[in-house]
Amino acid sequence: MHLSLAHIHASLGGTRVIRDVTLAAHDSAFIGLIGPNGAGKTTLVRAIAALIAHEGTIELDGQAVAAMEPRARARAIAYLAQGAGSHWPLEVSRLVALGRLPHLAPFRSPAPEDEAAIARAMHLADVGKFRGRDVLTLSGGERARVLLARALAVEAPLLLVDEPVASLDPYHQLGIMEVLRTYASGGRTVIAVLHDLSLAARYCDRLVLLDNGVVKADGRPEDVLTPENLEAVYRIRAIIGGEGERFVLPLARTD
Amino acid sequence: MTRPLNTWLVNLALAVLTLALLAASVYVGRGGELLTEKFRTMSQIDRELAWLVLTEVRLPRALLGLLVGATLGLTGAGLQGLLRNPLAEPGLIGASSGAALGAVLVFYFGMAAGSAMLVPLGGIAGALAALATLYLLAGRNPSIVTIILAGVAISAFCGALTSLALNLSPSPYAALEIVFWMLGSLTDRSMAQVWFVLPFMFVGWLLVLSTARALDALSLGEDTAATLGFSRRSVTLRAIAGTGLAVGAAVSVTGVIGFVGLVVPHLLRALVGPRPAALLVPSALAGATLVLAADLLVRLPVNGPEPKLGVVTALIGAPFFLWLILKTRREHP
Numbered sequence: 001m002h003l004s005l006a007h008i009h010a011s012l013g014g015t016r017v018i019r020d021v022t023l024a025a026h027d028s029a030f031i032g033l034i035g036p037n038g039a040g041k042t043t044l045v046r047a048i049a050a051l052i053a054h055e056g057t058i059e060l061d062g063q064a065v066a067a068m069e070p071r072a073r074a075r076a077i078a079y080l081a082q083g084a085g086s087h088w089p090l091e092v093s094r095l096v097a098l099g100r101l102p103h104l105a106p107f108r109s110p111a112p113e114d115e116a117a118i119a120r121a122m123h124l125a126d127v128g129k130f131r132g133r134d135v136l137t138l139s140g141g142e143r144a145r146v147l148l149a150r151a152l153a154v155e156a157p158l159l160l161v162d163e164p165v166a167s168l169d170p171y172h173q174l175g176i177m178e179v180l181r182t183y184a185s186g187g188r189t190v191i192a193v194l195h196d197l198s199l200a201a202r203y204c205d206r207l208v209l210l211d212n213g214v215v216k217a218d219g220r221p222e223d224v225l226t227p228e229n230l231e232a233v234y235r236i237r238a239i240i241g242g243e244g245e246r247f248v249l250p251l252a253r254t255d
Numbered sequence: 256m257t258r259p260l261n262t263w264l265v266n267l268a269l270a271v272l273t274l275a276l277l278a279a280s281v282y283v284g285r286g287g288e289l290l291t292e293k294f295r296t297m298s299q300i301d302r303e304l305a306w307l308v309l310t311e312v313r314l315p316r317a318l319l320g321l322l323v324g325a326t327l328g329l330t331g332a333g334l335q336g337l338l339r340n341p342l343a344e345p346g347l348i349g350a351s352s353g354a355a356l357g358a359v360l361v362f363y364f365g366m367a368a369g370s371a372m373l374v375p376l377g378g379i380a381g382a383l384a385a386l387a388t389l390y391l392l393a394g395r396n397p398s399i400v401t402i403i404l405a406g407v408a409i410s411a412f413c414g415a416l417t418s419l420a421l422n423l424s425p426s427p428y429a430a431l432e433i434v435f436w437m438l439g440s441l442t443d444r445s446m447a448q449v450w451f452v453l454p455f456m457f458v459g460w461l462l463v464l465s466t467a468r469a470l471d472a473l474s475l476g477e478d479t480a481a482t483l484g485f486s487r488r489s490v491t492l493r494a495i496a497g498t499g500l501a502v503g504a505a506v507s508v509t510g511v512i513g514f515v516g517l518v519v520p521h522l523l524r525a526l527v528g529p530r531p532a533a534l535l536v537p538s539a540l541a542g543a544t545l546v547l548a549a550d551l552l553v554r555l556p557v558n559g560p561e562p563k564l565g566v567v568t569a570l571i572g573a574p575f576f577l578w579l580i581l582k583t584r585r586e587h588p
Contacts, residue, residue: 049482074484081478087339088474088529101472102484150475154483 001027001061001157001189003048008056010040010047017043018054019213027157030184031191032200032221035210036234041193042082044210045160048191049079060158074102078154082162082193084147089134092146096122099153117155125149125179141172148176152183159183162193177203197248198241201225209233221246262527262537269540273321276547280317281309286557315449316441320547322449323441323505323512326456328542329535330498331516332523333463336470336531337494338399344517348402349389349409350382350499354506355437356413356420357381362433363420374436375451378507385409386499396488399477402495439510439565441550452504459501462493463535470494470531512565514572515542521579 003025010018017040025031033041047054050065050073058065060076068076078099086095099121100114110118122128125145130138135146144164151159161180165173173196181203184190194200200207200221207224209217211233217224225248230238235255241247284291298305330345337343345351361367361377390397392405417437424430469490472480477487505512523537546564549571553562 046478049478051478051481070481070486071484074482077482079479079482081476084475084479086474087476088531090474090530091528094528094530095475098471098475098483101468104468147475 002059003158003189004057004059005048006057006059008044008047008054008058010043010052010054012043012052017213018047021056021210021213021215023208023215023218025189025191027187027189028184029189029206030181030204031189032194032204032207033191033210034194034197034200034207034224035216038212039210039233040213041210042162043213045079045162045191045193048158049077049160051079071102074156075154076156076158078151078156078159080148080151080159080161080164082166085143086135086147089136092127092130092133092135092138093118093122095135095146096127096149096153099150102154118153121149121153121155124152124182126175141168141175144168144172144176145179148179152179157188159188159190160192161190163195164192165194165196165199173199197225197238198246201246201248262533265523265526265537266540269537269544273540273543273547276544276551277317277321279551280320280547281313283551283554285554285561311446312443315444315446316550317547318446318449319441319444319452319509320550321543322452322456323509324515324543324546325539326459326501326505326542327512327515327546328519329460329463329539330502331542332520332531332534332538333466333470333494334498334516335520336473336534337466337491338403339473341521342517344514345498345502346410346511346513346516348406348495348499349385349413350503351506351511352410352413352417353385353388354378354382354503355511356417357384358436358507358510359417359420359433362429362436363424365425365429367432371445372447372451375448375504375507379452379455379503381413382499382503382507385413386496386503389495389499397491397495399491402491435563436510437565438563439512439568440561440563441509441546442561444508448508452508455504456501459497459499459504460539462497463501466490466494466497467532467535470535474531510563510565512546513569514576515545515568518572518576518579519545521576 005021005023008018008021009016021044033045035041043052046052048058048065065073097110097118100110100117103114104110125148127146127149130142130146135143138146148164164176177199180190180192204221206219207221208215209224209229216233217229225240227240230236231254235253236250237252237254239249239251282289284294294305327345334343334345334347335341357377357380358374361374366373388409389405393401421430421433424433469480469485472483472485481487519538519542520534523534523541527533527537549567550564553564553567
């Protein structure tokens with residue numbers, strides 16, 4: 001899998017939100033997309049998922065994503081929306097199975113390989129025990145894992161997740177981050193929009209720091225999460241923890 | 256939540272029930288008697304006439320009950336899935352109000368007596384006009400909110416024009432005809448009308464059924480459905496056009512039969528679970544069952560005018576719906 005973004009511009013309601021973003025990503029990478037509110041993280045992820053129009057080229061293995069046949073694109077790029085949920089009280093196993101829709105031939109029921117993919121996704125996200133439960137009766141943390149399992153079940157080479165750990169307790173945050181890292185280590189690429197800089201620093205191979213629609217820094221977490229970058233982009237002063245047990249503890253605003 | 260029953264089992268049971276009610280609809284006459292005394296006497300005197308009554312009077316009535324019921328159930332379930340709202344019903348998009356207006360105009364201009372086909376023709380024309388207006392109002396890539404708002408506006412406008420037609424109606428007789436027609440009924444329909452509406456309904460059903468998997472994907476929101484390979488524009492157009500065609504055709508021959516499209520999917524959710532695709536076929540069968548059963552009910556009074564089908568479905572449907580809401584609120588307070 002090779003993802004390349006060249007000179008991407010995108011607007012929301014006439015306002016330019018993404019300006020001249022150029023990025024490339026290869027197999028087995030867990031990339032954290034970070035930046036303050038309004039930096040354009042969600043817009044960039046939605047542009048990669050072909051959910052919004054953009055200028056410039058976004059290519060997956062040399063093919064423009066916007067021009068791909070929708071089902072082929074759905075098999076190649078899985079997407080977990082920010083604050084995703086279910087409108088109906090679906091049974092958990094049914095909900096996870098929706099991730100196989102891009103793989104199903106018309107008028108065919110799921111094949112053994114689909115069942116196997118669903119089982120793998122449920123195992124990886126550790127939601128097997130909720131299999132028969134109504135998703136709306138689960139707690140926020142459990143539900144987030146079920147919805148992640150749905151995205152994992154696509155088994156797409158590229159997984160985009162928008163704020164997967166927002167409003168979760170530390171236990172569930174660590175759980176989700178571990179799942180994403182495992183998924184990425186299996187030869188696939190994960191791009192996750194993250195607000196928790198400590199989690200981003202500890203789990204991601206690479207961080208892309210967006211500010212006002214522009215890539216401010218791109219590289220290893222220790223090179224991106226510097227006091228200078230935090231002050232310039234986030235307008236905060238923070239304690240940045242050391243080797244191995246990396247963390248970022250915000251202390252004060254600088255403006 | 257109780258575990259949903261096997262969908263195929265539910266479908267089979269509903270199909271058997273539908274066929275039984277279809278047969279009953281052909282054989283049950285006034286007063287609820289299976290082939291009334293009068294009918295038996297007549298069939299002894301003139302077998303051909305008796306056969307004619309069964310095939311030309313009762314059969315179209317039964318078949319229309321089946322078709323209209325299936326249409327209302329199917330499109331109700333489809334629309335609730337598309338809009339992700341359990342309060343959606345097929346009348347919401349304005350096609351049925353358009354069909355009603357088209358048919359009423361035929362009565363208003365006194366053309367209904369000319370040919371039995373003019374009323375359904377007017378109805379279909381009205382439904383198509385309403386759909387075209389919806390398309391113009393909601394734009395080429397319609398959002399759910401614009402569709403609902405445009406649908407409500409079209410319904411209100413068609414309703415106002417229908418009232419105006421009543422208001423200015425040339426004779427009290429025409430007004431009465433309009434009012435009775437609008438109450439919704441399956442009596443005195445012909446096989447020609449069945450053949451006339453069938454293609455519209457069939458195309459409509461296929462369009463709605465073609466969105467089944469997309470409706471499942473839409474359970475997780477429009478963005479997720481799009482990233483699962485379903486184009487929002489294509490799904491919306493198919494579901495709305497399918498609903499409009501099928502329901503417009505239904506209303507154009509039977510008038511407005513309320514509550515079936517709203518209530519049936521709720522009933523089925525308790526049996527087969529809430530997944531939209533799994534609801535479509537059972538809802539169609541249950542809709543047919545319900546309309547056929549209600550149409551048997553209206554034949555029960557021996558004397559006096561027959562109650563209109565649309566009145567009966569609303570009379571049963573509304574309290575039932577209320578009970579359903581109260582039950583759901585008790586279970587999920």
